[in-house]
Amino acid sequence: MTEWYAIEITxxxxxxxxxxxxxxxxxxGLxxxxxxxLGGLMEETLKAVPPAxxxxxxxxxxxxxxxAETLAAAITAVVAMRFSMLPSICVGVFSCAMLRMVL
Structure with missing residues (x-):
């Protein structure tokens, strides 16, 4: 019998x-x-990576x-262009929940 803590080696x-x-x-990377x-263009490019x-x-x-999910994704994309990752995720989750209730 296999114990609960046993894990396959693979x-x-x-x-x-x-x-x-x-x-x-x-x-x-660090x-x-x-x-x-880094030049100005490279810094701006690296700042765009997390939202992308x-x-x-x-x-x-x-x-x-x-x-509802498609509209929430569009709202999140717009917010992500202006704000950082955390506010974008919060707005996305909130807008998805509200749109699901309305639609």
Missing amino acids: SFWTIFLMGLSTYVTRVA LVLRYLS IFMSIIAPVAFMSGV
């Missing part, structure tokens, strides 16, 4: 290596940026769901 190594690769890429001077990643995750789900 699952363990998969989780461990995924965590390690995430850690290594973050540390490598180390590389420490020795580089957020929308790339949300967009497929939003457009395959209902009207």
Whole structure:
């Protein structure tokens, strides 16, 4: 009988290596940026990455769901152009909840 705390070795190594690769890429990014001077265009480009990643995750789900989710994604995209990530996510969640109640 398998104990509740037993984990398959394949699952363990998969989780461990995924965590390690995430850690290594973050540390490598910090180390590389420490020795580089970024120009104005590069800084603006890097500031646009988090909202772009957020929308790339949300967009497929939003457009395959209902009207409320699609409208909430559009509202979130507009807010993300002006504000940082946290306010954008809060507005997106709130607008989706309100639109679901109305629609």
